[in-house]
Amino acid sequence: MSSSSNRQRLNIDNINQHVRSAQYAVRGELAVKSEQFRASLVGGTSGLPFTQVISANIGNPQQLDQKPLTFFRQVLSLLENPVLLEHEDVLLNQLDYKPDVIARAKFLLSKVGSVGAYSASNGVPAIRQSIADFLERRDGFPANEADIYLSAGASSGVNTLLHIICADEKSGILVPIPQYPLYTASLSLLNATCVPYLLDEAKNWGTDLATIRESYEKATAAGIDVRAIVIINPGNPTGASLPKEDIRAVLDFAREQRLVVLADEVYQTNVFVGEFHSFKKVLRELQKENPGKYDSLELASLHSVSKGMVGECGHRGGYFELVNFDPEVQAEIYKFVSIMLCAPVIGQCLVELMVNPPKKGEPSYELYQKEYTSIFEGLKERATALHKAFEQMEGVECGTPQGSMYLFPAINLPPKAADAAAKEGRTPDEFYCMRLLEATGVCLVPGSGFGQKEGSLHFRTTFLPPGTQWVGSIVKFHQEFMDQYR
Structure with a gap:
């Protein structure tokens, strides 16, 4: 037997090198080490200077004790086990299910048949219609269910869209810095070009059109075919919530340069300061003001059940809506999602519940509203407490929390x-x-994992973990760290 037949076929140098070069900081080295610490603590022989690991590195609400919304989980339980519907009296009188829970489960089952069956590639038609109705209520402009695609969370939608947009290594995508590393990692995998543009920290991490234009022109001069611009609003990792004038300016620039706009809007309900403006609504307003001028501007907007007050990351539900896309291109997008068969059907049903929650006057409304408000206020309260803590830390600067689930303070070390x-x-x-992490068990993500201005340092933290004790441990650590390296 030859020695070569005794070796494994794959090694680190002959696998797809685009995978090897991709970076994904929120689940990188620090996250791996935090899980090792967590396992040691469970084993009870850790010898560590802390008693719990706080995973403030990732927006994973239910891992950090955010309670699932009762209405959503009750409906899902009936979808997973429809035989329960044969015992409505028990559900209503002993298990505290409400009549609208049962009605919604029956409606969804009538449309999906079984959550164990594949749906249409782009999602269950009735669920797409429910999303279209939600978008019309939200924006005041009609939406078409044929332009809506259910996905396994927004990440899967981003993957689909980037696969369609990026033709080769010369295809460029404008990506905000700092950004959620899904974008740079996905472009790495596709061997396409990331064209970074810096957000303006002094302007609460807003977009700066001069900076975007400069990045675009530099890339174009280098022979890059810049095809799209990514906007994350509200921002991740920054928490910024864009004012309407910023959105109008971006859409205007995109029209001028014929760029596809990818609007990542998964934090649209997580807004503490000002209000959320959807790119779709602002685009429709521009079209109304300037008939014909914006009719070729392609927009893809993404949303997800993973964030907001829903926090159902593990169910992998999301969607994207296409505006002004060529029908032939849309047919190729349908083919691409068909290759993956369909998004998880239970996740699709959860999207329907998110966009169509209990309404005022319905039996489940009061509890839903109470739970939703409690989660929102809890997030806001913890964001404020964390911000206050950062304000008292030497060499740390942090803008007022505006939205999403994160703070992204600058640190001077x-x-x-x-x-x-x-x-x-x-x-x-x-x-x-x-x-x-080693001193406190609190896992954050360094700013370098998201990209940051040359010479600046940051970290990103969620404000999802309950309580404030972990915040105190960051303050104490920081003081000791500064004293040690002064």
């Missing part, structure tokens, strides 16, 4: 900390986050 980081082959913000 002493030169000695940068030297110690370099010895470990880390960036100073990675070094800081690693020391913090």
Whole structure:
């Protein structure tokens, strides 16, 4: 037997190198280490200086004790086990199910048949119609269910759209920096070009058109075919909520340069300051004001059940809506989603519940409203507490929480900390986050994982974990870290 037949076919150098080069910081080295710590704590022989791991690195609400909304879970339970519907008296009188829960489950079952069966590739028609109705209520403009595609969370929708838009390595996508690393990682996998544009930290992380134009022109001059612009609103990791004039300016620039607009709007209900303006609504307003001028501007908007007050990340439900896309291109998008068969049907049903929750006067409304408001107020309260803590920390600057589930403070670390980081082959913000994890069990993500302005340092934290004790441990650690490396 030859020695070569005794070796594995795959090694780190001959697998797809685009996968190898992709970076995804929110589940990177720090997250892996935090899970090892968590396992040690469960084993009871950790010897660690903390008693719990706080995963503030990822927007995963139900891992951090956010309670599922009762109406949603009760309907899902009946969809998964329809035999329960044969015992309505027990559901109503002993298990505290409400009549509208039963009615909704029956409606959805009549449309999907069984959640164990494939649906149409782009999703159950009745669910797409329910989304279209929601979009019309939200924006005041009609929506067409044929332009709506259910997906396994917004990430799957992003993957579909980028596969369609990116033809080769010269295809460029304008991506905000800092950004959610899904975008840079996906472009890496596709061997396409990320064209970064910096958000304006001094302007609450708003978009700056001059910066976008500069990035676009630089890439175009280098032979890149810039085809689309990504906007995350409300922002991740920044929490920024864009004013309407910023959205109008971006749409105008996109029309001028013939760019597809990818509007990632998964945090649309997580807004603490101002209000959420959808790209679709602003585009329709522009079309109304300027007949014909914006009719070729392609917009794809994404939403998900993973965020907001729903927090059902594990159910993998989401959708995207296409506006002004060529029908032949749309047919290819349908083919692409067909290759993946369909989004999880139970996730699709959850999307229907999200866009069509109990209404005033319905039996489940009062409890739904109470739970929803409690989650929203809890998030706002913790965001404010965290912001206050950062304000008292030496060398830390952080804007007022505006939305989403994150804060992205800037940190100024002493030169000695940068030297110690370099010895470990880390960036100073990675070094800081690693020391913090080892000392407190709190897992954050260094700003370098999202991209940041040259010479600046940040970290991203969620404000999902309950309580404030973990915030106190960050403040204490920070003071000791600064004293050590002064």
